[in-house]
Amino acid sequence: MAGECVPCNGPDLKNMGEEDLWELINDNRHRISLGVRPCIVIPYLRQARVLTEMDEDEIVTCHNLTNRCMRTSYMLDLLRTQGRNGAVALLESLMIHYPTLYTQVTGRKPSTEPSRFSGLIKYSELTEYLVRAVTGMQRELQEAHHEARRMTARCTSLESEIGQIMEQEEKSRCLQADNERIRRHLCSLQREVTKLKDEKCDLYVCYTAAIEEKSVMNKRLHELNLQVYQLQSELKKAQMENELQRKHSLTYTSLAETAQLQEEIRRLRCELEKAKKLDPAHHDILAQDLAEAIDSQVQLAEQLKCYREENEQLLREKQGLIDQKECLSLQVKQLTLDCNMHEQKLTLIHNQMKELQAERDQAYLSRDEAQAMIAHTLGEKDTLRCQLMELQERVFSLHAKCSPRVQQRSSDDTEADWGSLRSSCEESLVPNRRRLQRMDAINPMSLSSCHSESEDVAGSSVRSRNAEPPSSDSLRRREDALHADSSLEAAETDALLDDFVLLPSVWCEDKQKPRLCLSNDSISDGLSRTSVPPFLMRSRPKAFRINGRVLSISFEGGALLSQLAVVGGNKTGVFVHWVAEGSAAHTVGISPGAQIVEIKYELNQKALKMVLEDSTLEEAIWALGQVTGLCHLSLRPKQDDYEALLQQLQNSQISSGDSFYVRVNMSLPTGSNGSLAVSCNDILHVTNTRPTGVEDSWHASQVHPCQLLDLQSGIVPNYYRAQRLLIRAIEDMSFQTKKCKKAGDTAAQNQLKAVRIVTTGRQGRNPLWVSVEDETSKSTESDDTTAPKSCVTLMPYTLVTPHYPPICRPILLLPTVLGRILDKKLAGWQGFQLCEPEALSSCEHTTRLQRSEILEECEQGTNLCYTLQSVEKVMKKGIHCVLPLGLDCVRRLHRAKIFPIIIFISQTARSARKLRSKLQRHTQSEEQLLACSKSEEPLLDKLPCLYHSVAPDSWCDQSSLLTSLRTIIYEEQKKIVWVEPDLW
Incomplete structure (x- = not known):
C-alpha cells in the first residue's frame, strides 16, 4: 500500500520517548542547522500548533539572529520547550521538505503520510494546508512588494532628515567637546582640592601626634624630677648619717687615746723628775725608755690610721647593704603582689571546680532520672503488651466458643468488657497519678x-x-x-x-x-511500683x-x-x-x-x-x-x-563552606569596590556565596588553566544580579546600530563575543538554584500531560566539572571546509593519525546507531561510518586522533568520556585569499569557506566545553598555520577540561 512506511533499519519513532527523540535531534543538530531553512518548515510547524505567530516573528525578524544557522538553532530551542510534540513536528517537516536529511537523521526512508505516526495533522487536511500555505506566501509576497515601495519613499524622506540630523550632530559634537574640556578642567581642580585637603588632614594628624608626644614627654619629665628629688633627699640623709657616725667614731677614739697619752705623759714626767735626781746611768735608761715610748706612739698612730681606713670601708659596705636591702624590699613587695594574685586565681579556680562538680552532679542526677524514666516506661510497655495479649486470647476464645449469632453478641459483650476494663483501670490509676512533663x-x-x-x-x-x-x-x-x-x-x-x-x-x-x-507516675516512685500503668493517649x-x-x-x-x-x-x-x-x-x-x-x-x-x-x-x-x-x-x-x-574558619584556611566551579557567560569589568574583572568563557572557583560587607555578590578566584590552583581573587555578582546584567547587556546590543563595513567586522565580532547566550529549561538540582518541590501538586502534575513546560532561562554562569584526560585527546579542526584540507597534513606528522571509517553490516549499523556509537556517516546509502571504537583504537596507541567530522560528534564523544580538542580558525576575506590555491585543489571556493565559518561559529557557544579560537591575522600561510596548530594542541593537552552538564 502506498501510504504505509517503507521498512528500514532505523529506530521506530512511534516507540521512542521525548528524551530519545531530542537526543537523536541534538546528535544531528549541526547537520540540521546547516541544511534547513526556517521559512520553509515554519508553516507546517504553525499548522501542527507547536509554534505561534509570535515565535515566527521572533525567529524571522530578531536582530540577534544574524544568519540562517542561528535562526534554525533558535527554532530548535523553541521546539525543545514543546517536548515530544515539537520533536515529532520537526521530523515530519523534514520528511516533507527535506527527505534526504530526514533519512540521515532518523535512518528511515520518508513516508507518503508523515502524520500517521504522530497524529498532529490529519492526512485529509494536508492538501488544504499546502494550498493555504502557497496562497499565504503569495499574499505575503505582494504585501512585501507594497512594503518595499512604501519603504523606498520613506527612505527618501529619511535621507533629508539624516542631513539635518548630521548638522545637529556636528553642533552637539562641538558642544560635547567644550563640555568635556570644562569637565576635565573641573576634575583637575577637584583633584587639586582633594590633594590639598589630604595634605591638611596629614598636617592635622602630625600636629595632633606632636601634641600627644609633648604631653607624654612632660609627664615623663615630671616623673623623672620626682625621682631625682627623692634620690637627692635620700643622698643627703645618707651623708648626714655617715658624718654623724664618722664624728662619733673619731670622738670616741680621740678621747680614749688622749686620756691614755695624758696618763703616760704624767708618768713620763714623774720618771723624768726622778731621772733628774738619779745618776746618768738611770738617765740613759730613761732616755731609752722615752725613745721606745715615742716609737710605740708612732705605731699607735699608724694603727689609728688603719682603723680609720677600715671604718671608711665598713661605711661603704654599709651603704651597699642598705641599697641591697631596698632592692630586696621591692622584690618582696612584687612577690607579695604575685602571691595575692595567685591566691585570687586559685580561689576562682576552686569556685569554678565547685560549680563544675555541682553541674556534674546535677547532670548525673538528670541522667539517672532519665534512665529510671526509660526503664519505667519500658516496664509499663511490657505490662501493657502482656495485658493486651491476655485480652486478645480472651477475645479469640470467646469467638471460638460462640455460634455466628451468639458470636455477634459475644463480640458486643467483649467490647463492653474491654471498655469497662479500660475505664476501671483508668479510674483506679489515673487519679493517683500526676502528669509527668519531660x-x-x-x-x-x-x-x-x-x-x-x-x-x-x-x-x-x-x-x-x-x-x-x-x-x-x-x-x-x-x-x-x-x-x-x-x-x-x-x-x-x-x-x-x-x-x-x-x-x-x-x-x-x-x-x-x-x-x-x-x-x-511520679519519678519518685522509681522502679519499685508494680501496679499496671494506664494506656497512653x-x-x-x-x-x-x-x-x-x-x-x-x-x-x-x-x-x-x-x-x-x-x-x-x-x-x-x-x-x-x-x-x-x-x-x-x-x-x-x-x-x-x-x-x-x-x-x-x-x-x-x-x-x-x-x-x-x-x-x-x-x-x-x-x-x-x-x-x-x-x-x-x-x-x-x-x-x-x-x-x-x-577550626578551618578560625585559622583562615577557608572563608566559608562553599566550593564549586562555574563558567562565565559574559564579560564583567573591574568595579570601584575591588570586584574581579572576568571575560566570557573564564572559569571561576566560587569559595563564598555570602561574603561579609558585600550584598548580592560572591567571592571567587580565577583558576589556573593546567592545575586546580586559585589565582587572582575578588568579588563578582551573584547569579541573580549577574542575570540582570546579562539581560541588560543583550538589550544594549539589540539597540546598537550594526555597521557591517569591512573595517568594523573585527570589532563587531569581538563585541558579540562579550556575551555567550546559554539557556535552560530543566529544573534540575544545581548549586546555582534552590530545589523547591510542591508536594501537594506533585501527583496531579505527573498525571497531567498537558501541563505547560518550564520557560527558557538565561544563565550568566553555568556549573562545570573538571576532567583530566589520561591519554592524548582527539583533534577537531573547524570550520569543516578548512578542516578537511588540514586534517591530512596534520595526520602526516609524528604523534598524529587520521581517524579511519569502518564498514558495518546493516544489523551492526542499526545496533551501534541505537547505542550512539556512530559519530558520523561517510556517505548516505553506505554503511561506512566513523565510530567510537575507531577513535578509541587510535587513542590507545598514545597518539592524537585527527577527526574529519563536524560538531555533531562532540556530544557523542563526551557521552563516552572522550574530550576532543576543538580548534576554530576564524576567517576573513583576507585570510581566505591566503588559502585560495588549496581550496581550488579541493574543489572549494573562498565564498564557501567564509559561509561555512560564519554558520559554524555561532554553534560553538552551544557546546558544553571550551574551544580554542585562532585569530585570522596570526598566520601567513599554510605551513605557519600548521606550526601554530601543533603548538596549540600541545598547550591544550596540558589544560584541564571543563564540561557543563546537560541543561535540557
Whole structure:
C-alpha cells in the first residue's frame, strides 16, 4: 500500500520517548542547522500548533539572529520547550521538505503520510494546508512588494532628515567637546582640592601626634624630677648619717687615746723628775725608755690610721647593704603582689571546680532520672503488651466458643468488657497519678545532639546506671558497653520516641515552647511500683522521628533566621551555628553542630520542600528566610565535621563552606569596590556565596588553566544580579546600530563575543538554584500531560566539572571546509593519525546507531561510518586522533568520556585569499569557506566545553598555520577540561 512506511533499519519513532527523540535531534543538530531553512518548515510547524505567530516573528525578524544557522538553532530551542510534540513536528517537516536529511537523521526512508505516526495533522487536511500555505506566501509576497515601495519613499524622506540630523550632530559634537574640556578642567581642580585637603588632614594628624608626644614627654619629665628629688633627699640623709657616725667614731677614739697619752705623759714626767735626781746611768735608761715610748706612739698612730681606713670601708659596705636591702624590699613587695594574685586565681579556680562538680552532679542526677524514666516506661510497655495479649486470647476464645449469632453478641459483650476494663483501670490509676512533663534537660533531641559532648564531659551515655567521675577507666568501660549494646540502646531510643508525643493541653504560657509530656507516675516512685500503668493517649502526630541518623523536628518557625544562624556551604554542608536562648528552636532541642538536610513548610496552602544537603550558604539563608509558620526541619548530627569547619574558619584556611566551579557567560569589568574583572568563557572557583560587607555578590578566584590552583581573587555578582546584567547587556546590543563595513567586522565580532547566550529549561538540582518541590501538586502534575513546560532561562554562569584526560585527546579542526584540507597534513606528522571509517553490516549499523556509537556517516546509502571504537583504537596507541567530522560528534564523544580538542580558525576575506590555491585543489571556493565559518561559529557557544579560537591575522600561510596548530594542541593537552552538564 502506498501510504504505509517503507521498512528500514532505523529506530521506530512511534516507540521512542521525548528524551530519545531530542537526543537523536541534538546528535544531528549541526547537520540540521546547516541544511534547513526556517521559512520553509515554519508553516507546517504553525499548522501542527507547536509554534505561534509570535515565535515566527521572533525567529524571522530578531536582530540577534544574524544568519540562517542561528535562526534554525533558535527554532530548535523553541521546539525543545514543546517536548515530544515539537520533536515529532520537526521530523515530519523534514520528511516533507527535506527527505534526504530526514533519512540521515532518523535512518528511515520518508513516508507518503508523515502524520500517521504522530497524529498532529490529519492526512485529509494536508492538501488544504499546502494550498493555504502557497496562497499565504503569495499574499505575503505582494504585501512585501507594497512594503518595499512604501519603504523606498520613506527612505527618501529619511535621507533629508539624516542631513539635518548630521548638522545637529556636528553642533552637539562641538558642544560635547567644550563640555568635556570644562569637565576635565573641573576634575583637575577637584583633584587639586582633594590633594590639598589630604595634605591638611596629614598636617592635622602630625600636629595632633606632636601634641600627644609633648604631653607624654612632660609627664615623663615630671616623673623623672620626682625621682631625682627623692634620690637627692635620700643622698643627703645618707651623708648626714655617715658624718654623724664618722664624728662619733673619731670622738670616741680621740678621747680614749688622749686620756691614755695624758696618763703616760704624767708618768713620763714623774720618771723624768726622778731621772733628774738619779745618776746618768738611770738617765740613759730613761732616755731609752722615752725613745721606745715615742716609737710605740708612732705605731699607735699608724694603727689609728688603719682603723680609720677600715671604718671608711665598713661605711661603704654599709651603704651597699642598705641599697641591697631596698632592692630586696621591692622584690618582696612584687612577690607579695604575685602571691595575692595567685591566691585570687586559685580561689576562682576552686569556685569554678565547685560549680563544675555541682553541674556534674546535677547532670548525673538528670541522667539517672532519665534512665529510671526509660526503664519505667519500658516496664509499663511490657505490662501493657502482656495485658493486651491476655485480652486478645480472651477475645479469640470467646469467638471460638460462640455460634455466628451468639458470636455477634459475644463480640458486643467483649467490647463492653474491654471498655469497662479500660475505664476501671483508668479510674483506679489515673487519679493517683500526676502528669509527668519531660523538661528540656532530658529531651530526646538534646540527648541525641549533645551525645558527643556528654562523652567528653561525663564520659557516659544514657545507659549508665552509676554516677562515676570521668576517669580513663570509666570512659573505657562505658565505651565498651556502648559498642556492645548499641542495638539495645537504639531499640530503647525508638521505643522512647514512639511513646512521647506533643500534647497541646500542656503547652506552657509561652506558645513558642512546647514540651513533651507523658501520663506516668511520679519519678519518685522509681522502679519499685508494680501496679499496671494506664494506656497512653495520643492527641497529634509525633514531634519527630529518627530515620537512620536524620532527625525530623516540627516546631513553630516564624522568623526562623532570628532563632538560629547557620554556617557552611555546599562542600561541607550547612550547620546550625547559633540558637537564640528561649526560642522555639532552642526549646525543641536544636543545638549548634547539627547539619540541616531538608526543610518543609507551608506557603499559600501548599506544602513545599527544600533540600539543603548540598546547597550553598546563600541558598540556605534564602530558604530559611521563607519560613513563616510551622515547619519540619530534618537534621543530621555531625559534631566532628562542624568543629573541623570552625577550626578551618578560625585559622583562615577557608572563608566559608562553599566550593564549586562555574563558567562565565559574559564579560564583567573591574568595579570601584575591588570586584574581579572576568571575560566570557573564564572559569571561576566560587569559595563564598555570602561574603561579609558585600550584598548580592560572591567571592571567587580565577583558576589556573593546567592545575586546580586559585589565582587572582575578588568579588563578582551573584547569579541573580549577574542575570540582570546579562539581560541588560543583550538589550544594549539589540539597540546598537550594526555597521557591517569591512573595517568594523573585527570589532563587531569581538563585541558579540562579550556575551555567550546559554539557556535552560530543566529544573534540575544545581548549586546555582534552590530545589523547591510542591508536594501537594506533585501527583496531579505527573498525571497531567498537558501541563505547560518550564520557560527558557538565561544563565550568566553555568556549573562545570573538571576532567583530566589520561591519554592524548582527539583533534577537531573547524570550520569543516578548512578542516578537511588540514586534517591530512596534520595526520602526516609524528604523534598524529587520521581517524579511519569502518564498514558495518546493516544489523551492526542499526545496533551501534541505537547505542550512539556512530559519530558520523561517510556517505548516505553506505554503511561506512566513523565510530567510537575507531577513535578509541587510535587513542590507545598514545597518539592524537585527527577527526574529519563536524560538531555533531562532540556530544557523542563526551557521552563516552572522550574530550576532543576543538580548534576554530576564524576567517576573513583576507585570510581566505591566503588559502585560495588549496581550496581550488579541493574543489572549494573562498565564498564557501567564509559561509561555512560564519554558520559554524555561532554553534560553538552551544557546546558544553571550551574551544580554542585562532585569530585570522596570526598566520601567513599554510605551513605557519600548521606550526601554530601543533603548538596549540600541545598547550591544550596540558589544560584541564571543563564540561557543563546537560541543561535540557
